[in-house]
Amino acid sequence: MYVAVKGGQTAVRNSRRLVTRTRRGPETIPEIGPDQIENQLGLAVDRVMAEGALYDKRAVVQAIKQAQGDLVEAVFLVRAYRTTLKRFGNSTPVNTRKMRAIRRVSGAFKDLPGGQILGPTYDYTHRLIEFDPDMDKDTANQTLEEAGEKEATNKSQTKEGKGAQTTAPLPRVMEILIQQGLMEKGPGELIGEPTQDLTRQPLKIPAARSIRLQALARGDEGFLLSSAYSLQRGFGLDRHPFLGELRVGFVEVLYTPPELGFEIKIGEIKITECFMINRFNGEKDRSPGFENGYGLIFGQNERKAMSVSLLDRSLQNAEEGKAVKYPGQDQEFILAHSDNVEASGFVQHLKLPHYVDFQSELLSVRSLQKTNYLEKQAPGKTKRPKSAPEKNL
């Protein structure tokens, strides 16, 4: 019998033992190795790095394994680890113009300097489950696998991602639009200025754009995706946006250690950067043109980078005084609900014992029934609400 008042300690101990056993599965099946997760579940690793807000593959891989593939749980593990790490300084803003891109597409222009680089993408595969991988392989998927093979070979030969396809600087579509007078130059407020750090201070509404982009970068992919989708379906946008540019690749991280006094390269990270463009018809003192939405995410996270860009535009519009009518336009709605560690915790905390609170509710409801309902009914006509039990619980 489940009696929670006593025996909690034993129950918790047994539950932990069960979870370990369930996670491992039958001993006859070989255990997954971290290198398998890192290389064969790479997009899961990328997602957890992004939402865990920590570029650390070793930690993330272990978290995914430990969470039995539950990615939100893995994000939680990574966040809990991240919080213990020392913050030793800020890097120079990464230069995505110098990205070694493995993928770069524009939905707005047929061709552009640097070209369209399709790279590894599921976009043009056919979603047919390969129950029998040898029989069911189709040419599209084969091509993709071959590309993956090449990259993996390159990876094993040199450092990670050396199979990247381009190293020439790629001009940004946004810069080209600015140059042609079709988009306003951004205030550039983020470059080189000390930025607020969302991981060290609470979220305050209204939040500056730097904080919003941080929150969105680590927000839950599903929530951001659906919120952006709602904008597209007319709950916030009044027209179709365009993908100015989406690029995935490796960028250098530069840092100046105080003891050295000069800039050194401390590593390379894989990121996804997205510019979304929305048409703007002009106002009294602003020329018609296009407005940008921006997203930058750890790893290859295209779905999320695009969602973030759409939401960034929507939240910028609201900041510029445009009417806020739908959730996707509301800073507080988006920012306060996008963190899946917070959301998952609070929704699931309902599993915790609430016996005391519920007891108080019972007392209060019974007393309300008595004073406000039963006693007001004429004696012969006494009716109880349909759901109310005949006798006290």
Next chain:
Amino acid sequence: MPSHYNFAYLDEQSKKMIRRAILKAMAIPGFQVPFGGREMPLPYGWGTGGIQLTASLLGKEDILKVIDQGSNDTVNAVSIKDFFRRTAHVEITEITPRATIIQTRHRIPETPLTQGQIMVYQVPIPDPLQFIEPKRPEAAKMHAFEEYGAMYVKLYEDIACHGRIVTAFDYPVRVHNRYIASPSPIPKFDNPKLHQSPAVHLFGAGREKRIYAVPPYTDVVSLDFEDYPFELEAWEESCAICGSHTSFLDEIIMDDQGTRMFVCSDSEYCANTLEKEVPCQP
């Protein structure tokens, strides 16, 4: 393609259901008929509505052409052709007059269509009222009662604020003097090609699960006002490849100094024009 999939991927019952929706759509031009859209092995937004229409229409003798952005060779067109080549083994063509079914995203071919041909459009947002009234039941009522005032107010607001109607693509049309419909996100340049067209035009929205149609020889009028008539976009440039002055041109960025070039969006038309022009050149 493994043989346990049916001809053209969908099972016959699903095809029948879609054909019924098509018949209803043909009977009520411009009316959005809800249908039990199926999951397809390509993502929503990639043309699942169009693919379902094509799958239900294809017979073994059909000749299929697929274009995206007017071109036979864009990645998504290539992918969809590959899908039907493998699932239906039908003949694929790049030549508009040869095709019996033409699936398209965002363009109508420059080469005029003929009687007996079927155009299949991939539609993201089937309801032109969606950006005015995103709530579906409300928008359905507006269509039912022909309450289109809000749409005209939006166009009027454009004129009041910007001096013209600023919608450049997916420009709403009135079909057979009754329903306001979306021509799908074709440039407004292509709208007149729908009016009194001898071909069947079928529109499929997979994600929103709706089908609508413009039957042959139907009036399709782009919304406008007497004093602000519907206008087509025009280019000062002509195509850098074939020299056409009359086709829809795409802009291509050549470098980061702002150099641009213009070429036909319809790759087949461009190639044909080039071929015709060669003998005339000195």
